Amino acid sequence: MNPYRVGRSRDYVGARHASPLQPKIQNSKLPLKHLAVIGLAFLFLEGCATFSQNMVPVRDSLIAGDIPKAVADFKKISAGKDDLLHMLQQGYLSQLSGDWLDSNNAFDAAEKRYEELYTVSISNEVFSLLTSDNSRPYRSNEQEMALIPYYRIFNYLQLGKADDAMVEARKANDKHKVDLTQTEKMGERDIRFKAFLNYYTGLLFASRGENNDAIVSLRTAFKLYRLGNTKFSLPVPRWLPADYYDAAIQVGLKDEVRRLSDPYPEIAAMASKNHHNNVILFLESGFVPYREGIDIFLPILKTDDDKEAAKTYYKKYGGDIYAYQARPPKLDQFLRISYPKLTMFPSAVASMKVVLPNGESLSTERGLNLGIETDLQFKQDSGDILLRTFIRTLAKQGTLKSAQDSSKGLGDLMNIFNVATEQADTRSWLLLPERIDLVKASVPAGTASLTVKFLDADGNVVEEKQVPVNPQAHGLQWITVRCFK
Amino acid sequence: MILSTKSRMVALLAVLSLAGFWGCASRTVSRIDPGTQVDLSGDWNDTDAKLVSEEMINDCLKAPWLLRYSKKTGKSPTVIAGSIINKSMEHIATDVFLMDIERAMINSGSVEVVASNVERGEVRNEKADQQVNASPETLKKMGMEQGADYMLIGQINQINDAEEGKQLKYYQTDLTLVNIETNVKTWVGQKKIKKYIGQGKFQP
Structure with missing residues (x-):
C-alpha cells in the first residue's frame, strides 16, 4: 500500500463496485527509517478488522441467497464494543431465518443497550480523541433504531401475538x-x-x-x-x-x-x-448505502522558519531557491486523517410486481426509501463527524509534539500509534434494505401462494419468489419478502 | 526519577489510552430477596406487579360485594380470571399479578376460583383421556364443572412524557369484577403508578 495515498481505507466494504482514487505525491525522497513508521503502523493495523469489514462475508452470503451461511458467518463475529450493532444484525438475521422469538429478543436487547449508551463515558470519549471514533461503543442513530418497531411488529404477528405487536406500535408512535x-x-x-x-x-x-x-x-x-x-x-x-x-x-x-x-x-x-384486501406485502430490496473510509496521508516535513535559519540558508545558497528546494526533505511526521463517506450499494431491482392466482399483476408502491433516509441521516451526522475528526487531529498533534520533545524514539512511536489508530468510523447496520415497497391485495380464500417478481430497469426478472399465503375473509395477513440482488 | 512535565503528559495519555481497553467489566450474579425493590431501566418490573396485586387484593377482598354475595346465597362466590388487556407501551406479563390475585382469593377461603380459559382446555383434555383410559372408580365425569359467578377482567394503560434524559411514566391498572349472568360490574379496582426516570448524559 502506498503510504502517500488519498483514497479509500481498508474499511472499504464495497470493493466490487468502485475503483479507489490514488493520486500520488511525486518525487518525495524520504529516508527509509521514516517509511518504516508507516510500515509498522500498517502492520499494527493488519490484525484489526472492523465490524463492518467482518460483516462483508455475511452480506455476500445473503447476496448469494444463502441465509444459513450468512448466519454461520455472522456467528464467527464477536460483538465487543459494537454489541449494539451486533444485536441489530442478529435481530435482522434471525428474522430472515424465521426465528421470530430470537429476533425480538435481540431487538429488545438492542433497544435496552441503546438507552444505556445515552450516558456517554468520558474515558471512552477521551480515548477516542487519541485513537479514532471506532474505539467508542457503537451508539447507532435515530434512523436505525426507528426500524426496530417495524421488524418487531412483524415478528409478533408471525408469532400470533397481535396484542404484543400493538404494544410495539404504541411504543413506536410514542417514541416518534x-x-x-x-x-x-x-x-x-x-x-x-x-x-x-x-x-x-x-x-x-x-x-x-x-x-x-x-x-x-x-x-x-x-x-x-x-x-x-x-x-x-x-x-x-394508493390505499x-x-x-x-x-x-x-x-x-x-x-x-x-x-x-x-x-x-x-x-x-x-x-x-x-x-x-x-386481505394480504399486505412489504417487499424489501437492495442494501442501504454504507459508510466507507476516506484516508488522507500527509507527510509533514520539517520547516526551518526561524530567522536565523533563513539567514544561514541565504548565506549558503544566495538567491538560488532551486538549490534549496533540491535538498532532500526532512520528515517530521506522517499525518493520517480518516473520515467516512457514504456510498450507494447498487441494486439490480428497479420495480416489483405481485402476481395473483388469476394472473392479475399488481405494481408495488414505495413505502420507505431507506437509501434516502440513510443519506439524510448521514448528512445530519456529518457536522459532528468532521468536528470530531478536527479535534482528534489536534489532540494527536498535541501528544505527538509532547512525545517528540521528550525523545525522538518516543516521538516515532507516537507517530506510529497515531497513524495506526486513525480510522474512519464506518460502522452501520449494513444488512438493511435500500427500500421497502408495499402492496395490498385481495387474495381469494384457498390461495396457497403468490408470485413476487423483482424486476430490473428494463423489466427483466431479477428474482422471482413464491410466497406462501393463508388469506382469510377478514383481517389482514402481513408478509415480508426480501430480495438481496 | 523525576519526569518532565511533557513526559508526564505522555505517560498520562498512555495510561488513559490503556484505560480505554479496560472498559469491559466482568458479570456478577447474586441472589437477592424477591421483596427487594430494584429498578434498572425504569420499565414495568416485578415491583410494579407486586404493588398492583397488593392494592387489588386488599381492595377486592374487603369490598362489600363479597359479603353481599355470601349473605344472599349462603356460599362463597366463584371467580374466573379473564384477560387483562395490555394497552401500554411496554410488554407486561399481566399473568404475574393476576396469579397473585388468584392466590390471595383462594387462600382467603372466601372466594373460589375456577381454572381459566387456557387452563381448563388442558384439564378437559385430561378428562377426555380418562373416559377411555381411566378405571371406572377413578374416572372423572364430563359436564360436572363448576360455573363461575364472576369474571375478573381489566386493562393497563400508560402515558409517557420524555425530554432529554428525563422521562415520566404513568401506568393505570383497572380491574373489574363482572357478574357473568347479569353483566353488572360488582367491583372496580384501580392502581396508579407514576415513575420519574432520570439519566445522566455523562459518566466517568
Missing part, C-alpha cells in the same frame, strides 16, 4: 410523536419515516379493531404523506386515503369523513373495495 400543528418544521427524513411508520401502525390498529388508535395513526400518515408529496414528491400510498376514510367512519368522525370525501368523491368506492 408527531405534532400535527408543527409539521412545517419537520425535516425531510422525519416526514418520510413518520409517514411510513404511522401508516404501518395504523394498518395494524385498524386490522385489530382498535379504531381510536387507528384513526390517529392514519390521519397522521395521510397528512405527512401529503406534506411530503408537496415538498419533495413523496408518493401517497391510504381509503384506510383513513374507513377509520374515520368507524370512529364516527362525520366532519373528517366529509373533509375526505369532498375532494375525493371516489373514496367511498375505494374504501368498499379496500375491505376485500
